[in-house]
């Protein structure tokens with residue numbers, strides 16, 4: 150399967166259907182001299198482009214709407230514009246993005262625009278109480294909006310084990326809980342205020358349960374534990390929470406009956422692609438379901454130079470997602 154975008158490296162695609170077109174909000178990967186490490190310092194992105202296409206079958210030429218936000222536009226950001234997402238609510242478009250602040254701590258920002266392709270004007274401060282990476286917004290059918298986030302290792306989620314507002318720098322770097330009986334850290338969620346600029350409540354930890362025990366997935370269960378790349382979609386009354394397992398390189402999902410979870414592990418969506426990271430979104434377009442993801446084929450396997458792809462996904466009669474192989 151060919152990459153959707155070949156004139157730039159793009160990753161972490163968040164896809165949404167706005168005004169009858171599919172809009173893609175990816176990270177913009179770039180070359181760097183920074184030494185590769187497990188903290189992800191080589192993912193040194195500095196701006197965002199927005200892309201769109203009117204058709205997925207076949208994929209019509211993808212339009213690059215150009216740069217919509219850059220590091221120097223955002224007063225609180227020092228570096229690393231990582232995986233973004235977008236939302237539409239009450240006539241406005243919102244771009245959510247993680248980045249390191251001037252103390253080197255990841256926070257999540259919001260920018261607002263009148264059009265899906267931007268431009269987006271950022272708030273001067275990050276969302277109060279936000280931390281870690283990979284924001285994913287979800288506007289429910291009742292028009293309530295939620296922001297999911299979190300990522301291990303370089304994403305710093307493990308630094309908040311003592312509380313939402315306590316950053317423990319001793320857990321910085323490629324670390325996470327482990328050992329007999331230790332539970333995996335859960336992704337985070339908070340309902341957003343009606344204007345989408347702040348959290349409307351205390352950030353909550355989401356539980357992802359093992360179906361065979363009904364208990365939280367264990368920290369050492371790296372094939373199934375949450376690592377990063379949260380995404381939520383709803384099919385009928387079922388909420389699907391999907392994510393990357395990080396160092397085991399799967400896209401996995403869990404299901405529940407509330408946007409807050411708990412979610413019960415359901416299986417894999419995509420087997421490992423070429424490249425260390427895997428990150429995705431799932432969107433319904435013209436009655437079919439599509440998985441946007443990335444791999445490193447275009448760069449010949451360079452982990453931080455990724456390219457966005459799309460493939461159709463399918464559900465079985467019980468609503469389980471059929472596992473796909475990379476193409």
Ligand code: FUB
Pocket residue numbers: 160161176192231232282283300377378426427428
């Ligand atoms: O693109 C930078 C980081 O790599 C993202 O935030 C993670 O999800 C991983 O894809």
